[in-house]
Amino acid sequence: MIIPLGVGDIAGAKRAYLSFSLRCNRFRCSLNAKAIIDTGSPYYLILSYKEALRAQFPITKSTDTEIIPLGGGKIEAHRVNGAQMSFVEEKGAVVRLNPSTVYFSESTSKKEEREGEVYLMPNLLGVDFLELNNYKFVFHPTKDKAYLEKEE
Amino acid sequence: MGVVMNELQSLLEFEKDNRWLHLNMSKLRREHADEFVAIKNEKIIDCSKDINDLFKKLEKRKEKPNEIVIEFVSKENLRLLL
Numbered sequence: 001m002i003i004p005l006g007v008g009d010i011a012g013a014k015r016a017y018l019s020f021s022l023r024c025n026r027f028r029c030s031l032n033a034k035a036i037i038d039t040g041s042p043y044y045l046i047l048s049y050k051e052a053l054r055a056q057f058p059i060t061k062s063t064d065t066e067i068i069p070l071g072g073g074k075i076e077a078h079r080v081n082g083a084q085m086s087f088v089e090e091k092g093a094v095v096r097l098n099p100s101t102v103y104f105s106e107s108t109s110k111k112e113e114r115e116g117e118v119y120l121m122p123n124l125l126g127v128d129f130l131e132l133n134n135y136k137f138v139f140h141p142t143k144d145k146a147y148l149e150k151e152e
Numbered sequence: 153m154g155v156v157m158n159e160l161q162s163l164l165e166f167e168k169d170n171r172w173l174h175l176n177m178s179k180l181r182r183e184h185a186d187e188f189v190a191i192k193n194e195k196i197i198d199c200s201k202d203i204n205d206l207f208k209k210l211e212k213r214k215e216k217p218n219e220i221v222i223e224f225v226s227k228e229n230l231r232l233l234l
Contacts, residue, residue: 006167008174012231019167021159031218032166038234050224053203054217071234088163094156116186119203119224120232 002090003135005146010036011122016139016146018125020087022047022102024057024080031055033123037137037146041126043068045085045102046077048121052104059106068103070121077103090147097133162219169194169221177225185227192220 005016015036023030062078085097107118135148172194188206189199200206207217
């Protein structure tokens with residue numbers, strides 16, 4: 001099975017990304033989003049603060065948080081279990097996954113919010129996503145081509 | 153079946169709008185520097201310097217912020233090292 005990825009300028013560089021929808025029944029929130037494939041991240045999926053706002057994720061009510069080192073700094077992230085994720089494979093079928101844990105990032109400072117920096121952070125699909133689903137990640141930046149492949 | 157088709161269509165439209173965003177980023181940087189833009193059907197349907205203000209504008213249009221592309225267009229092309 002091949003899952004086509006988009007290739008575009010995200011956070012100032014050419015990156016491969018997957019568009020997907022995510023549903024968290026426990027928090028009654030859902031969203032369409034895109035996440036870059038980040039082989040430097042061990043986490044399944046980290047969603048940015050912007051996505052928490054878009055999805056109306058109840059940050060103030062969530063107490064299950066974790067500090068995650070990211071890009072030389074640290075972010076506070078809200079842990080969500082039981083989310084459902086879906087995206088489209090090459091032949092047009094919808095693929096559904098049940099990630100063990102996904103994270104919504106918290107804004108780290110009002111200053112960052114004012115200056116927009118916090119809104120530049122992309123969503124990250126990490127090595128857990130690739131490994132637990134047995135996906136191979138292929139990225140050919142010269143040809144703007146990228147995909148995930150799963151052996152049947 | 154209808155739910156699956158709606159989900160599929162929503163995802164495909166979201167991806168199409170993302171492609172449009174990436175193809176038009178240089179133009180967006182000139183015209184919408186440091187603004188949040190909402191994109192639907194390969195065009196900007198609204199914009200604002202403040203994300204909550206943009207959500208209010210979209211609500212008036214009966215659009216759902218969680219389903220469409222919303223992007224912050226930074227004036228400078230900052231390269232994030234993740």
